[in-house]
Amino acid sequence: MRLLFIADPLETFKTHKDSTFAMMREAAARGHTLMCCGPQDVRWQRGEKVTAFVRDITLTGDADDWFRAAQQPPDERPQVLAEVDAVLMRKDPPFDPEYFYATHLLSQAVREGARVFNDPAALRNHPEKLAILEFPQFIGPTLVTRDAADVRRFHAEHRDIILKPLDGMGGMGIFRVGPDGLNLGSITETLNADGAQTLMVQRYLPEIVQGDKRILVIGGVPVPYCLARIPQGSEIRGNLAAGGKGVAQPLSDRDREIATSLGPILAARGLLLVGLDVIGDSLTEINVTSPTCFQEITQQTGFDVAKVFIDALEAALR
Incomplete structure (x- = not known):
């Protein structure tokens, strides 16, 4: 198979723990062909299909100098996404506007016949913090709001809470406020941008x-x-x-x-x-x-x- 990985720059991979690298290594061991690009390399133009400017890569087996690329920026080659066997969207969060736009380009590629994993429409429909709302039987007490008064009421009820932004990753921007309520107001203002942004609040789970x-x-x-x-x-x-x-x-x-x-x-x-x-x-x-x-x-x-x-x-x- 010919596999295209859309990911962060390969030069930034920590191969001793990177899951995308583990996928590539297993795929290469089975004889599959590997290509890579970033979301910024994907484009569409009227009269053409969605195309990415890609590098064809092979793995070296070396832990540090771990890949060889047949092309180097800015000389990547054009590749129509519908003409590869699978596109694997492995760009790390945050799910920002550029990520959102990339999923729309990938949805167009799907309409043209590309096989994209995970499905780009499903990526848009399952924001990682908010997707749990569909399954309340499995979650603890949770509040999604931009209203500081809502946050204060939730804290008064549950006493020990976690506050977090909806677009964070890797634990970024997570705060705990205990029964004393210390800094609840300033933390809420920081996360909700004085009422302009939505945040999530959950009961602290010991x-x-x-x-x-x-x-x-x-x-x-x-x-x-x-x-x-x-x-x-x-x-x-x-x-x-x-x-x-x-x-x-x-x-x-x-x-x-x-x-x-x-x-x-x-x-x-x-x-x-x-x-x-x-x-x-x-x-x-x-x-x-x-x-x-x-x-x-x-x-x-x-x-x-x-x-x-x-x-x-x-x-x-x-």
């Missing part, structure tokens, strides 16, 4: 000390191990980007209940790969843009997540 669990669901089926991202020191965030420690562990009964309930629904919408975030027994996020933790789970358990993903990709293309 089970975070045991980890913010990332559960991967591939083709509607959960990977049997999750990665518990455990906060370190005085930190409240378990995200690996915020210094959390990743510990792989088998899914609990509740983890499996959530994943098997949501998995088929999300897969039917074109979401081949999903990362569910669960703290204790509560679903907190549904990650669809570029779910990670492949390598950490594989290294600690021996379960080859990348193999399962490429198996699912090949099955979806048959």
